[in-house]
Amino acid sequence: MEGASDRIMLLRELGEFGLIERIAALAADDPRVVVGVGDDAALLDLGGPQLVAVTTDAMLQDRHFQLDWLSPEEIGRRAVAGSLSDIAAMGATPVGVFCTAGFPADGSAETAEAMLRGVALGAEAAGAVLAGGDLIASERVLLDLTAIGLVQHGQQLTRDGARPGQLLAVTGALGAPAMAVAALLASSHAQLHGDAWEAVRERFARPQPRIRAGRAMAASGLVAAAIDISDGLVQDAGHIARRSGLRAVIEGGRVPVAEGCVELAATVDADPARAALAGGEDFELLVSLDEADFTRVAKLPAVAEVGLTVVGYLEDGEGAIAVDDAGDEIDLPRGGWNHYA
Numbered sequence: 001m002e003g004a005s006d007r008i009m010l011l012r013e014l015g016e017f018g019l020i021e022r023i024a025a026l027a028a029d030d031p032r033v034v035v036g037v038g039d040d041a042a043l044l045d046l047g048g049p050q051l052v053a054v055t056t057d058a059m060l061q062d063r064h065f066q067l068d069w070l071s072p073e074e075i076g077r078r079a080v081a082g083s084l085s086d087i088a089a090m091g092a093t094p095v096g097v098f099c100t101a102g103f104p105a106d107g108s109a110e111t112a113e114a115m116l117r118g119v120a121l122g123a124e125a126a127g128a129v130l131a132g133g134d135l136i137a138s139e140r141v142l143l144d145l146t147a148i149g150l151v152q153h154g155q156q157l158t159r160d161g162a163r164p165g166q167l168l169a170v171t172g173a174l175g176a177p178a179m180a181v182a183a184l185l186a187s188s189h190a191q192l193h194g195d196a197w198e199a200v201r202e203r204f205a206r207p208q209p210r211i212r213a214g215r216a217m218a219a220s221g222l223v224a225a226a227i228d229i230s231d232g233l234v235q236d237a238g239h240i241a242r243r244s245g246l247r248a249v250i251e252g253g254r255v256p257v258a259e260g261c262v263e264l265a266a267t268v269d270a271d272p273a274r275a276a277l278a279g280g281e282d283f284e285l286l287v288s289l290d291e292a293d294f295t296r297v298a299k300l301p302a303v304a305e306v307g308l309t310v311v312g313y314l315e316d317g318e319g320a321i322a323v324d325d326a327g328d329e330i331d332l333p334r335g336g337w338n339h340y341a
Contacts (some may be wrong), residue, residue: 029131038159041086041092041149043090043151051152054146054149055147059075059079059144060079060142061142068204072111072115073116073117076115076118076121077206079145080118080143081207081208082145084211085283087149088228088285089157090156092218093215094123095149095150096129097145098131098147098148099119099144101115101144102142102143102144103135105137116130116275123147123197129150152219157216158225159227162244164316167289167310168288168291168310168313170233170255170286170287171284171306173276174255174277176199176204177203177204178276178280179264179279180201182268182270182303186270187267196260196261196264200259200260203258207281207283209283212302213303216302216303217297220301223289224290225240225287226285227239229285229286232277233276233322234321246316247319248313248319248321249320250277250320251313252313252324255273255309255311256309257276277330288314299310
C-alpha cells in the first residue's frame, strides 16, 4: 500500500511561493549573486562599479489577458511593464529588455509584430531598449520578458531591510487593473464607456513603471525596503514582512484608490477598496521608511510627481493583514495573486 509519505503534492497545494522556496534551495551559492531568488530581481556583482539587476516576467493569453481586452500594442506594453516595475523596485535603471514570444503559427503576422512593437515602445519609454529574444510556435500567445538594469553598489533596494515601527507607503493609486478586469469580464465592450471607464482602462492598458521614483528613493538612502505591487498590496506587504521578519498592517481607509474605480463600481460587481487591497498588477511601489523621513522622501521631485501615501506600518510578528478604521481585520477572500492557487 502506498504510504502517506509517498503522496505526490500538487502545485495548487504547494502554491507559487512554496515552489519558489523549493527552487531557492536549488540555487548555487555564488559570491557573484548579491541577491538571488525571492526578491523582485536578482542582483549580480560582475566586478564593475554597478550591480546588474535581472528579472523575468511572463504573460500568457487567457491566463493574464484576453486578446479582445486590449490592442496588440497595448498587450505588448503591459507585458514589458511587469519586468520594468521589478527593476524599479530594486532602485535600478533599466537598460535592456529581451522577449521570448510565442505565437500560433496560423495567427496574424501583423498582430505579432504589433505586440512586439508595444514591447519595444514600453522599453523605450523607460529608457531601455528591446535588444533581442526568441520566437516559438505556441497554441496561445506568450510574452516572456527579461529586463536588465544597473544600480550603484550600496544603493539597491530589497525586500528584507524593513524595521519594526517603520511606515509602509505606496506610490500612485491602486485598484484600476482589477476594476478593469472585473468590468471586462462582466460587460460587453459596447457597455463600457464614460470618463470613469476611460480612466480605469488607461491605467490598465498603459501602466507606468515607477522607474524614476524608485531610483530617487534608492539614491536618497532613506528607504529601507521596497517591492513592486504586482500580486496585490496586502500580499506584497507580506513579502516585505516575511523577508524582514516582521508583521505588516495595512490600514484600509488610507489606501489611495485610483481615479474612476469608485464610479465604475456602481455598474460593475466589484469593490474598489478590495481591488486596491488585493487586486494586483498595479505596478506601483510599496516602501518602508522611518516616519521622520517620510516628508523628505515624498518631496523628492520624481516621487512628488506620482505621489506617496502612507498605508500602514510594520511591527513585531509575522504575516500581513488589512484593518478597517475601527482596527478590525478586513476579510479578503483572496489576499493577492498566486499562480497555482
